[in-house]
Amino acid sequence: MKLHYLFILSFLCVLAACGKSSTAVQRVSLSLASFTENYVDVSIRLEGTDSEGYFLSAIFTPPDGYHLYSKDIPLNGVEGLGRPTLLELTEYSQIRALGVLTESVKTMEPNFEPKELLVYPSGAVTLSLPVELPAGNTWLDDTVKVTFMACSASTCKPPVTGKIVNIRVPGVDVYK
Amino acid sequence: MNKRLILLLAGFSLLACNFLFPQKVSPTLNPEISSSENEQILELDELTIVRLHRQAGDLQSMLANESKKAAALGQMPVVEFDATWCPPCLAIDSAIESRNELILSAYSGTYIIKLDVDEWGWNSGGVHNFNFDAIPVYFKLDADGNQTGEVIDGGAWGEDIPENIAPVMDEFFHGGK
Numbered sequence: 528m529k530l531h532y533l534f535i536l537s538f539l540c541v542l543a544a545c546g547k548s549s550t551a552v553q554r555v556s557l558s559l560a561s562f563t564e565n566y567v568d569v570s571i572r573l574e575g576t577d578s579e580g581y582f583l584s585a586i587f588t589p590p591d592g593y594h595l596y597s598k599d600i601p602l603n604g605v606e607g608l609g610r611p612t613l614l615e616l617t618e619y620s621q622i623r624a625l626g627v628l629t630e631s632v633k634t635m636e637p638n639f640e641p642k643e644l645l646v647y648p649s650g651a652v653t654l655s656l657p658v659e660l661p662a663g664n665t666w667l668d669d670t671v672k673v674t675f676m677a678c679s680a681s682t683c684k685p686p687v688t689g690k691i692v693n694i695r696v697p698g699v700d701v702y703k
Numbered sequence: 704m705n706k707r708l709i710l711l712l713a714g715f716s717l718l719a720c721n722f723l724f725p726q727k728v729s730p731t732l733n734p735e736i737s738s739s740e741n742e743q744i745l746e747l748d749e750l751t752i753v754r755l756h757r758q759a760g761d762l763q764s765m766l767a768n769e770s771k772k773a774a775a776l777g778q779m780p781v782v783e784f785d786a787t788w789c790p791p792c793l794a795i796d797s798a799i800e801s802r803n804e805l806i807l808s809a810y811s812g813t814y815i816i817k818l819d820v821d822e823w824g825w826n827s828g829g830v831h832n833f834n835f836d837a838i839p840v841y842f843k844l845d846a847d848g849n850q851t852g853e854v855i856d857g858g859a860w861g862e863d864i865p866e867n868i869a870p871v872m873d874e875f876f877h878g879g880k
Contacts, residue, residue, distance in 0.1 A: 566836065604788050607787045607788060608787075608788055608789070608790045608793060609788060609790060610788060637790070638862060639790060639794060639863065644790065676788070678789070678790060678791065679791075679837075679857070679858065680791070680861055680862045680863055681791045681857035681858060681859075681860050681861065681862065681863045681867075681868075682791055682837035682838060682839070682840075682856055682857035682858050683786070683788075683789040683790070683791060683792070683837060683838055683857075684836070684837055685786075685820065685825055686788060
């Protein structure tokens with residue numbers, strides 16, 4: 528009988544411990560903004576946890592058969608051609624970058640000159656930036672900046688350069 | 704001392720040559736947006752290419768004027784929208800500049816009137832009834848500079864190589880003949 532109580536007590540302790548740990552690791556997955564401009568769908572998101580860190584990401588989806596250009600080409604293109612795909616914090620941003628921008632797919636050389644004009648394969652590209660959220664437990668107005676341009680093998684849509692996007696971000700204590 | 708004199712004389716000679724026989728810089732197919740004058744950028748027996756600039760005047764009047772010039776040359780006036788940042792547009796220009804036979808044959812008998820979208824705008828930029836959503840794009844004009852309704856863009860061919868572009872554009876320019 529005593530053993531029986533001990534077993535129930537242990538089981539309850541395990542349950543309590545699990546519950547505590549699940550509230551401690553709260554995964555954030557927020558849509559901060561989305562829009563379509565010059566035929567490219569853009570979705571800006573905040574993902575991550577307090578322990579693993581947070582990532583600001585932008586998913587760029589061009590029309591079928593269209594590709595985007597590497598984040599690493601110059602802002603004015605290579606020899607004036609193409610425009611990079613970028614997600615940037617603005618001068619007044621309250622979020623702080625903790626690392627470099629990474630891409631979800633590898634770039635490749637184009638079939639034409641200049642070969643330095645690196646492109647992503649046709650389809651969507653996600654760029655992610657590790658970030659530190661602003662202090663506090665309230666939500667704040669903020670802005671980010673995106674740049675992109677979609678082309679197919681034989682046509683181009685107009686570029687979008689340094690478009691400011693309004694977002695609302697949580698303070699770091701909101702999810703603690 | 705003699706060596707110095709020879710070098711000095713050689714330097715002066717080079718300067719004099721440059722002054723007496725300045726190098727002619729032929730305009731390329733790329734636009735010069737700040738220009739207030741339209742440019743004739745290529746004139747072959749069978750193909751003329753001009754670029755119109757916004758500061759040079761009213762578009763419809765300029766198109767009418769260029770169409771008359773085309774008619775006088777026995778060529779078909781065609782408006783092409785392009786941009787400096789557009790790799791497919793550059794591919795066509797490069798093929799023409801390098802005198803690619805396939806492209807020259809396909810474009811023979813045409814009078815290409817180039818308009819840069821950064822200068823003239825897209826659909827929302829008020830470009831007189833030229834509706835398009837991608838470049839390069841070509842609009843045939845009649846003898847008065849009005850659109851005939853025949854339009855083609857780069858989506859009509861696959862990869863941007865002369866072997867793909869030429870047959871499609873040949874059909875567009877000459878298919879009705």
